[in-house]
Amino acid sequence: MSQFKRVISAGVMACALVAASASQAADVTIGALFPMSGLNASYGDIFGSGANLAAEHVNADNLLGGKLSIQYEDSQALPQQGVIGMNKLVNVQKVPYVLSAFTGVSKAISTISSRTRTVAVNGGGVGPDLAELGPYFWNIIPLANYEVRAMIPYLVNERKMKRVVLIYVDDPLGQSIKKEMETALPAAGGQLLEALSVPASAQQFGGIAARVRSANPDAIYVASYGSQQSQIVKQFRDNGLKQLFASYTAFSIPEINALPEAAGSVYTSQNIDWASQDPVTKRFVDDYKKKYNKMPTAYIANYYNAVRLFALLSQQLIKKGQPLTGENLLKQRVETKTFDLVGGKVTVAENGTVTMPMQINEIDGKGGKVVSTAAPK
Structure with missing residues (x-):
């Protein structure tokens, strides 16, 4: 081989090694704390389908110059398990960014997030106090106060249902919705007849149904999640309760939408135009439908x-x-403020929360339909 060819060959090999090294260095892993087992495992499947599709799009577009991967840990939707998973993601995997879900889990991991300067982003929990967990905890979902403030005027003014009973799970999420309803209902001209708490593990609701029947409300607001909310709906119907069920985004899961007893129920979610032609939303919807043969939901977005x-x-x-450190991600978010996401341009407030228009959805057994919209309040 001539000296010229040897030099060229060596140069090509060096460039290849440098390129390979750069590519390897650019590979990055983020974490996700989702329930992958237990009573709320279906949420983990739903949340993960959205996260995984985003990672596929990021890698297809080569946005990071290397591969983006997601390391999943099973929170079981329980605070203690969430802390165990968070410690593993932060201390072993060294991730700078973690996807979180469920109010109790999110609150439990927030101190680790703050102490280690690891960004945690919630897309499922809606407790209003999630807006107060420090600069490294962000919410990409409108919180429960916005959901309740959208639902109450709809019930009172549009459906003429002023007398409401609240069934709430006795955890931070349920307690925060109770607090919001105690203010929002009287302000709208309604009345909270009773607020009945149930343990997070409860699956039998015959006694609670009897108390609701005695109160005789116009509507029943369910602040629960997972298999528990399905059991509440079924057992209340079995006990002869025919009132309208109302709830928040948790009612968007397939199990509730396919439940005959839930037909006609209404729930809030952020308003997203699934038929939008903006490139980010259209690509998300088209590829999700192609991959899963169904429409996405707000949680997935x-x-x-x-x-x-x-x-x-x-x-x-x-x-x-x-x-790519948590500290630098926070600085860049504060600097940028507005982002092109599914649903259009989204502005992240100084406290790491977003506000979006809300919509009221009615369960019809066919994926649901929008019956009303409301501006954020």
């Missing part, structure tokens, strides 16, 4: 957006030559 938000922030940091 939330976790797609959470992963896409990480990619957009990281892309800017990479251009600046800055490492």
Whole structure:
């Protein structure tokens, strides 16, 4: 081989090694704390489908110059399990960014997030106090106070249902919704007849149904999640209760939408135009339908957006030559403020929360239909 060819060959090999090294260095892993077992495992499947699709799109577009991966840990929707998973993600996997879900889990991991300067992003829990967990805890979902404030005027003014009984799970999520309803209902001209708490593990509701029957409300608001909310609906109907069920985004899961006893129930979620032609939303909807043969839901969009938000922030940091740390991600989010996500441009407030228009959905056994919209309050 001539000296010229040897030099060229060596140069090509060196470039290849440098390129391979750069590619390897650019590979990045983020974490996700989802329930993958237990009574709420279906939520983990739902959340993960959105997060995984976002990662596929990020990698297809080569936004980070290397592969984005998601390391999942099973929270079981329980605070203690969430803390165990968070410690593993932060201390072993060294991730800079973690997807969180459920109010109790989110609150439990927030101190670890703050102490280690690891960004945690919630797309499922809706307790209003999740807005107060420090600069490293963000919410990509409108919180329960916005959901309740959208639902109450709809019930009182549009449906003429002023007398409401609340069934709430006795945890931070349920307690926060109870607190919001105690204010929102009287302000709208309604009345909270009773607020009945149930343990998070409860699955038998015959006694609670009897108390609701005695109160004789116009509507029953269910602040629960997972298999428990399905059991509440079924057992209340079995006990002869025919009133309208109302709830928040948790009612968007397939199990509730396919439940005959839940037909006609209404629930809030953020307003997303699934037929929008904006490139991000259209690509998300088209690819999700192609992959899963069904329409996405707000939860799925939330976790797609959470992963896409990480990619957009990281892309800017990479251009600046800055490492992908939680501290730098926070600085870049504060600097950028507005992002192109599913649903359109989203502005993240200083406290890491988002506000969006809300919609009221009615369960019809066919994926649901929008019956009303409301501006954020």
